Amino acid sequence: MEKRVHSATPEAERIVEWSEEHKIETCFDRAEKLKPCPIGKEGACCKVCHMGPCRLVGKNAEEEARGVCGATLPTVAARNMLRMIAAGTSAHSDHARGMVETLLAVANGEAKDFKITDVRKLYRVAGYLSIEFEGRPVNDVARDVALRFLEDFGRQRGGEINYATRAPKKTLERWRKWGIVPRSIDREVVEAMHRTNIGVDHEPDHILLHGLKTALADGWGGCMISTDITDILFGTPQPVKAEASFGIFKEDEVNLVVHGHEPLLAEMIVDVVSEPELIAYAKTKGAKGINLGGMCCTANEILMRHSIPTAGGFTNQELGIMTGLIDAMTVDVQCIMPAITEISKKFHTKIITTNYRAKIQGAEHIEFEEHHAKDVARKIVRVAIDNFQNRTTKGSHITDKFPVIAGFSHEYIEYMQGGRWRGSFRPLNDAIMAGRIRGVVGLAGCDNPRVPATGLHKFLATELIKNDVLIVSTGCGSAACGTAGYLTPEMALENAGPGLREVCEAIGIPPILHLGACVDNSRILTIASAMAAEGGLSDEIGGMPAVGIAPEWMSEKAIAIGCYFAASGVPVIFGGESPVEASTEVTKIMTEVWFERFRGALHFEPDPEKILELALDYIDKARAALKLKKYEPGKFGTEKVLMDMAARREIEKAAKPHIGL
Numbered sequence: 001m002e003k004r005v006h007s008a009t010p011e012a013e014r015i016v017e018w019s020e021e022h023k024i025e026t027c028f029d030r031a032e033k034l035k036p037c038p039i040g041k042e043g044a045c046c047k048v049c050h051m052g053p054c055r056l057v058g059k060n061a062e063e064e065a066r067g068v069c070g071a072t073l074p075t076v077a078a079r080n081m082l083r084m085i086a087a088g089t090s091a092h093s094d095h096a097r098g099m100v101e102t103l104l105a106v107a108n109g110e111a112k113d114f115k116i117t118d119v120r121k122l123y124r125v126a127g128y129l130s131i132e133f134e135g136r137p138v139n140d141v142a143r144d145v146a147l148r149f150l151e152d153f154g155r156q157r158g159g160e161i162n163y164a165t166r167a168p169k170k171t172l173e174r175w176r177k178w179g180i181v182p183r184s185i186d187r188e189v190v191e192a193m194h195r196t197n198i199g200v201d202h203e204p205d206h207i208l209l210h211g212l213k214t215a216l217a218d219g220w221g222g223c224m225i226s227t228d229i230t231d232i233l234f235g236t237p238q239p240v241k242a243e244a245s246f247g248i249f250k251e252d253e254v255n256l257v258v259h260g261h262e263p264l265l266a267e268m269i270v271d272v273v274s275e276p277e278l279i280a281y282a283k284t285k286g287a288k289g290i291n292l293g294g295m296c297c298t299a300n301e302i303l304m305r306h307s308i309p310t311a312g313g314f315t316n317q318e319l320g321i322m323t324g325l326i327d328a329m330t331v332d333v334q335c336i337m338p339a340i341t342e343i344s345k346k347f348h349t350k351i352i353t354t355n356y357r358a359k360i361q362g363a364e365h366i367e368f369e370e371h372h373a374k375d376v377a378r379k380i381v382r383v384a385i386d387n388f389q390n391r392t393t394k395g396s397h398i399t400d401k402f403p404v405i406a407g408f409s410h411e412y413i414e415y416m417q418g419g420r421w422r423g424s425f426r427p428l429n430d431a432i433m434a435g436r437i438r439g440v441v442g443l444a445g446c447d448n449p450r451v452p453a454t455g456l457h458k459f460l461a462t463e464l465i466k467n468d469v470l471i472v473s474t475g476c477g478s479a480a481c482g483t484a485g486y487l488t489p490e491m492a493l494e495n496a497g498p499g500l501r502e503v504c505e506a507i508g509i510p511p512i513l514h515l516g517a518c519v520d521n522s523r524i525l526t527i528a529s530a531m532a533a534e535g536g537l538s539d540e541i542g543g544m545p546a547v548g549i550a551p552e553w554m555s556e557k558a559i560a561i562g563c564y565f566a567a568s569g570v571p572v573i574f575g576g577e578s579p580v581e582a583s584t585e586v587t588k589i590m591t592e593v594w595f596e597r598f599r600g601a602l603h604f605e606p607d608p609e610k611i612l613e614l615a616l617d618y619i620d621k622a623r624a625a626l627k628l629k630k631y632e633p634g635k636f637g638t639e640k641v642l643m644d645m646a647a648r649r650e651i652e653k654a655a656k657p658h659i660g661l
């Protein structure tokens with residue numbers, strides 16, 4: 001029998017092998033054992049009331065199958081889709097709410113451990129919100145910004161979310177025409193749950209339009225608010241060099257991992273781990289120091305801003321514990337496998353839940369509280385230090401790690417193309433118009449243990465840059481690129497097509513730009529809007545030679561993201577099977593109908609070669625419709641220029657000064 005490979009990165013694979021030898025079960029084993037329910041997996045199961053669950057299956061199910069109430073298969077599939085969008089939207093947006101509340105507390109002088117780090121970004125945001133900032137005290141501006149954002153969660157009397165107007169005019173017009181400009185985040189989520197309740201909304205297209213409205217509340221609401229406030233509080237990212245993979249853990253230091261999504265506590269831990277008292281305390285326990293690492297999206301947040309190394313994405317959380325080197329792992333919300341407490345019992349690792357919303361059996365709970373943020377952070381670090389002496393030699397002790405360059409914010413990319421005062425997107429637009437860059441792909445989403453380790457992220461990343469497609473990446477997609485070692489300019493430039501390489505070398509950016517966590521997909525929206533405003537390409541987001549790809553998605557959050565990109569005008573391709581595959585009508589709405597109305601779409605395509613083909617086809621068709629120069633492979637730049645020391649120094653130099661974006 002052919003041996004099953006689980007992970008695309010050899011380091012992860014070695015730990016999986018170690019776990020098999022030691023009979024420790026991981027998500028990879030469970031994914032193999034637990035086959036998906038064939039009815040639920042394609043969206044044909046309805047369990048919104050207790051007359052069911054109803055299975056809408058059989059020959060001609062699309063036309064003939066009915067639930068007890070008479071619901072058809074397209075109704076059921078569309079409702080299932082809307083509920084996924086609503087759940088994903090709530091997750092990002094509840095995270096955003098926490099950020100807004102903290103900004104308000106800072107402005108009111110109630111959260112002393114936090115401060116406004118990036119005043120320039122605060123003013124920029126105030127400008128978007130038409131809030132006066134010239135000559136006013138910073139805290140007053142911050143308070144107004146926070147209060148204005150709070151309205152976006154619960155505006156009760158119609159209206160539109162604040163950031164809808166950051167979209168190009170034409171994109172906004174399309175939304176208005178189809179009635180999908182969100183009023184407020186909570187309102188759309190509540191309405192989504194109401195509509196999908198037994199006996200309410202039954203028309204698939206109507207249900208899915210509300211899906212887009214809810215998703216837009218996520219993208220242009222929750223995600224964008226979260227990104228902006230995180231930048232205001234902790235700094236707008238600019239390129240940094242860090243490391244990725246399991247080799248980031250140190251044998252002779254206390255290893256503390258922050259895993260989850262909200263950056264508030266993680267930022268406090270970043271601050272306190274360098275306090276002399278804590279380092280001295282670690283030394284009394286025999287450790288040489290304190291080593292902080294990240295996991296999942298929290299990792300991306302602190303990697304982008306402080307070069308804290310990352311142990312990787314979603315499927316690395318159990319494997320990280322099996323190195324035997326993690327003394328404590330804090331977890332807050334989202335994408336935390338409850339299995340980690342079970343695995344941690346076999347090692348010495350302490351799992352600490354920190355969010356009031358989320359507890360796990362078997363974990364210690366130390367609740368984060370913004371008014372005493374650093375005290376909580378110190379308490380957690382002490383737990384990790386105290387546990388250092390319990391470390392044994394047990395574990396797989398992997399030592400490999402890779403350098404990564406991350407930290408490409410919208411503002412930094414703009415700055416790279418003209419400096420602080422004349423930053424623009426002109427060079428990028430020109431390069432696309434001239435065919436040096438064929439198009440742009442957002443490579444995002446999760447890593448999924450059900451996906452056999454074909455290295456989808458790696459395959460798509462290398463093929464796309466080879467085809468002169470610039471990549472912007474976020475979330476665990478970025479982590480997958482980083483832990484596989486190709487988030488370095490050297491590696492990526494070596495594989496990039498000549499046109500893309502030439503442009504990247506001229507602007508000083510690598511061909512794969514790590515933009516941050518999943519909420520930072522909002523940076524892609526604003527970059528696309530800026531490119532539309534710059535002129536020469538499409539005057540709206542729709543019609544750009546741009547595609548979104550999430551090859552290994554698994555979370556409902558990914559579905560919400562895919563839908564807000566589709567509504568914004570970006571064709572999106574998800575890997576794996578469609579969660580609503582059972583209904584041809586729903587599939588048609590999400591692809592053809594949405595494309596006609598919004599110039600975006602949501603496809604599901606399990607075959608990676610076909611994903612690539614479809615993406616390039618969308619890009620080429622968009623180029624043709626915009627009457628851009630036909631892309632000709634290999635036309636530009638004949639010589640293969642690898643990153644030399646001088647160029648590398650340039651990038652490092654660029655990464656150093658804080659440009660106060």
Ligand code: NFS
Binds near residue numbers: 313335444445447519
């Ligand atoms: Ni995104 Fe981040 Fe990763 Fe997927 Fe989960 S960590 S918010 S949902 S698994 S990319």
